[in-house]
Amino acid sequence: MAPRNKTVPPGDAPRVIDQGSVWILVAAPSIWAAHFLLSYWVAAIWCAKLGRGTTLMEPRWIIAGLGALCIAAIIGLAVLAIRRYGGVFVIIEEITESSERARDRFVGHVALLLCVLSAVAILFTVIPGMVLGEC
Amino acid sequence: MRALGATATLTLLAGCSGRHNWLAAAGEEAQSVETLFWVVLAGAAVIWSLVIGAATYAHRAEAKPHREREARRFIIWGGVVLPVLVVCGLLVWGLLILRHITSDDGALTVRVDGERWWWRVIYDTPEGPVTTANEIRLPLGERTLFKLTADDVIHSFWVPALGGKMDMIPGRETTLALTPRKLGNWGGLCAEFCGGAHALMRFDAVVMEPGAFVRWLEQEARPAQVAEGDRGFAVFEEEGCGACHAIRGTEAQGPVGPDLTHLASRDKLGAGIYAMTPDNMARWITDTHEMKPDIDMPAYPGLQGERLDALVSFLMSLE
Missing domain, CATH: 2.60.40.420 (Cupredoxins -  blue copper proteins)
Known part of the structure; x- marks a missing residue:
């Protein structure tokens, strides 16, 4: 989806996550979903295919490392939501105006909340792996 | 209507007593779950009181503007940070309990196989396996490790007063430890719907003094005494x-x-x-x-x- 109100320098492709685009809304939950899937694959392959017994002591650090990377990416998205969309965590004044600016602020606000939710969801995947450490 | 309410309350309270009562723990593992329950209940009561108190205050107090910064801070800390920390803390606590009750150690190992609709019980002893069924005897104060599986459908092994529950899955082995702290005959049951006679799939978990348990296991290991020509x-x-x-x-x-x-x-x-x-x-x-x-x-x-x-x-x- 191309940005609408942005002046794109000649020769530069339009940015996917920028004012006017809603891709930022699906980015954070997609990172959570990717982390969940990768963690599942790592654990499943380790436990079922590599024949390493019933302990996840080693691959759990892979899951934790992936989690740290994903949370870092989500923090980056949150920064974009604030800088490019003008998003804030708490909207004090209602967004009722029908304008590009108001829509961007709304998208930025929702993206920020989704970033928090996705980061917590990633934590909830990493914590059981770290504490239990068993297949 | 009042009588109906009283009857329903008494019926519900009846579930809080007796040998299936997980709120009167008779084992170490049930005690850890019970403690977690009371802490969560107390925390929920405090949060509920605060929320209702705040709602009542907001309803009765004279409306006046708040500073945006204070309101934002209140929402972020009270609505995001605090719930995340509390839920993460409870998750870690629950997982530590789970890790403890499923860790692979115990003075005694008992294998239990869930069948439709009964329990095959095998005690692993140095002299070899001792097979029995539908009744589990345990020594007081000793940690017993259960290795659980199922024959055809998923069952769930639960002795509410002692601890659990744990799924029994065909083709897989799950573990659960029980450390009884009170003598008695405690009720066990299948906690996963498994077919027609699910509600009739029960067993007794009898906690004995360690000496009596050893004598019972020796007796159980012996072959039957069948008279010639019986x-x-x-x-x-x-x-x-x-x-x-x-x-x-x-x-x-x-x-x-x-x-x-x-x-x-x-x-x-x-x-x-x-x-x-x-x-x-x-x-x-x-x-x-x-x-x-x-x-x-x-x-x-x-x-x-x-x-x-x-x-x-x-x-x-x-x-």
Whole structure:
């Protein structure tokens, strides 16, 4: 989806996550979903295919490392939501105006909340792996 | 309406007493779950009171503007940071409990296989496995590790007063430890709907003094004492009972149904549902599906009179 109100320098492709685009809304939950899937694959392959017994002591650090990377990416998205969309965590004044600016602020606000939710969801995947450490 | 409410309350409260009461823990593992429950309940009560208090205050107080910064800070800390920290803390606490109760160690190992709808119980001893069914005896104060699996469908092993529960999954082995802290006969049950007689799939978990437990296990390991030419055992063989049931020390070695070597030493018949009495035993043989629907064991309505009496006497002698 191309940005609408942005002046794109000649020769530069339009940015996917920028004012006017809603891709930022699906980015954070997609990172959570990717982390969940990768963690599942790592654990499943380790436990079922590599024949390493019933302990996840080693691959759990892979899951934790992936989690740290994903949370870092989500923090980056949150920064974009604030800088490019003008998003804030708490909207004090209602967004009722029908304008590009108001829509961007709304998208930025929702993206920020989704970033928090996705980061917590990633934590909830990493914590059981770290504490239990068993297949 | 009031009477109906009182009846419903009494019915619910009745579930809070007796040998299935997980709120009066008789084991270390149940105690850890009970403590977690009371902490969560108290925390929930505090949060509920604060929220209702704030709502009441907001409703009654004179409306006045708040500073945006303060409002934003209140929402972020009270609505995001605090809930995340509390829920993460509870998650870690719950996972630590789970790790403790499933860790692979114990002074005694008991394998339990969930069948439709009864429990195959095998004690691993240095002298070899000791097989029994539908009754689990445990030594007081010692951690017993249960290795759980299932024969055909998913069951769940639960002794509310002692600890659990844990799924029993065909083709997989799950573990659960129980450390009883009180003597007694505690109720166990299947906590995962597993078919027609699910609600009748129960067992007794009998906690004994360690010395008495060792003597019981030695007795349980012995073969049955069957007299030469026993009329009841002859009926048992003629009717083909040995094709499904094992009686150690005899030619009956059927692996399908419960091991009957020391059947009469158990308190209950039919997987924890009927008292072990001659009358119930006779009914169990002739009206099997009236007593427990859907089970694999065929009924023997034609077995009557002297032959039935002899068979019941024989089975009731297997102590």
